[in-house]
Amino acid sequence: MADIDLTTIWAGIIGFAVFAYVVMDGFDLGIGILFPTFSVGEERDQSMNSIAPVWDGNETWLVLGGGGLFAAFPLAYAIILPATYPLIIAMLLGLVFRGVAFEFRWRDARHRAFWDVAFSLGSVLAAFTQGMTLGAILQGVHVENDAYAGGWLDWLSPFSLLTGAAVVVGYALLGATWLIWKTEGSTQERARRLALPLGVATLVVLGAVSAATPFLTYDYWRRWFAIPGVLLTAQVPLLVAICAVTFFWGLKRGAERLPFMTALGLFFLGFVGLGISIYPYVVPRAVTIWDAAAPPQSQLFMLVGAAVIIPIILAYTGWAYWVFRGKVGTHGYH
Template identity: 55%
Template structure:
């Protein structure tokens, strides 16, 4: 039996995107939490919690995009053509966030508020349009003769806009629980106070998406509710509810690490639910990873290099988080 290269590449890309969502999610969330924190010193601490690691997080976005381009060129072409505008706006947001990150620490006190606003705006725009792109991806694309056949604004739908707002809530909760883990004192207490309402709003968001998608898209309803799939997939919504309960209990007892870990579990379960809804299609609603795959020779050649470099990426990612583990205080600085 031969090696299923499209399946291997699908796993690599899924893993890369998941790592990006987790790691860039909490620093985008920190940007969106800035309006709730007014004190300059607390804002400095918030940025210092991610200052040593934030730019390395985007390695995973590059890995996912490059993997899609090389292993599934048809999907890359269709998805980019369908989502040019939201993806460009997402990148503009990431640029503003990145520039604000660097210049804020160097700006004079009377100018720093401008970079704070750029940090907030860049984080909001990047997150919102990531969610919009995700919602449009779930809805699917019109493809004729292996080319995108829809309009330039087909991505602009109520569901995609709702997905953008939903991702803002998810990333903000991720950033909030990250700060619970990395800070102390009044700032940590403020994050504890914010975590509970954010978690409840996210539960509502997930509930609406869970109803909206099967009602609007029959193929998703059939995937989840036909037998024996219903039995196999039932643990996912049950685990979501159990995790939310554990998260609220952890916040109530002022836990340090548990809220962030449980929020990661929620993100993973949501990602799993997305995978269940569309698998094995890489261009929803009907083009599978095998139909969109590059020739085996191309995928095999790329796989050799990817398997060589992936341990290095994992290694320096782990090492950077290990070196900068622990609490961040007002005495710590950004260099």
């Protein structure tokens, strides 16, 4: 029982870290995705300044999620990484180019147009590969003798391309709604105009992924539609509908915070749906969290460290967002 408790706790910690990364880094990746739609000058500068104090801290959760997977579930790490190496490498390169561009566009004004392109392309690449990685894992990984036994391009499929596009669209929605909340003037108005079609597109791709997932394997179908479980799983699309109605109502009423909060709600419900589909597997239909778990002594040792570090990260993150809680202008927060 102790092993199961520790393993479940660590699965929850890693799940929390991944979700925190998605929602926090998602909106600043979304701003990069939308960057070409903003006019050169004030709109782009205002968009950049809205995430300047928090964008690098947001990526802390990616490190925690990846490092936690390696430490707490080493077998899963050893299977998933070889199965998705090209995607992971592309994602890291996208994040690197994006980060470099973020700093250099202010310091190298002569080549600002180049850095703007690098910032946008890096954001699109990172978002798309994250979505494809999710799709590649969800569609199943070929495992033999506790090792990856698939090919170099097994991750490439129509389903993984769909999930890649879905994450790009969803991140763009988060970026637009963040700018509605944090900016003023023409930047806010442009973000508001973008949010409506992006909201519709997000619901379309979310519906497409949700419709396609049960057909990947009967196990997914059973989890969603078998009685009596369907009585619980049916609440997820109902809550998505409530979130969607609230989102469009908030946009129509000119709300500033509500669109962002409801967009986060859509992501949370998508994350819940993912959990319903795969739990307790960490490599779907191949390796459970208990199969992949590190020895309980290691999990307990790491849990002590996590119990100290995670509250510190949460406190720092909350403090940073509180300090920079106002509107942002061309030259920073005010």
